[in-house]
Amino acid sequence: MNAEVLRGLGAEALILAEKFVSFQGEGPWAGQRCAFIRCSLCNLKCGWCDTPETWDWNRFTRAEVSEKVAVSELAAWVRECEVDMVVFTGGEPMLQQEALAAIARALPEVRVQVETNGTRSPIPELEPVVDLFVVSPKLANSGMGYATRIKPKALEALTGTGRAAFKFVVTDPRRDLDEIAQLVDDYKLESIWVMPEGTTAGAVLEGMAALAGPATERGWNISSRLHILTGSR
């Protein structure tokens, strides 16, 4: 994917994949009702990605799975939803930071959470208007090379906000937990959450059972995937 395809539209509009109201299924604020704005575009290609429609133009036709929407329209939609939290997810929302910042500024009464793969530093316009960055650095299990998925300066910038939690997707605890521990040590990451990969309730429950003991022993938190357990979005 070239840089032109990855570029967002600035502060006026956002390339949107979908928007909906549900509850946050993962991470530190799980269970809370919120509006989701799923951004199109991603700069990675994880093998187990569950939202390939945001970036895989070999499998999806971009014009059919994304649309350009004015930031004013998205802010008005969030207000109509009567939620106190909006979650920017993706894809990779941090490819469209100007638009995220403009929407957040228009919603001063709404908490803003940004889910990111941790490869982009927040721009000055966005950083102060985000209440929580949920950062999910990708592991070797993603199939991506280290230098592509781990960007030290971005991790440092996100940690430096004091408002970042790190959430890792685990496919094999025996292998992945040591890799997470190395990243935590190398980049001084704090507020660590581990979560099983899985798209069925059975797989999520089995994964959480496998993670519970080892994660707790390491001083980390466990995240469920409530939307999958409940058959929600």
Ligand code: SF4
């Ligand atoms: S970073 Fe997220 S959206 Fe992008 S390919 Fe990986 S899992 Fe999918």
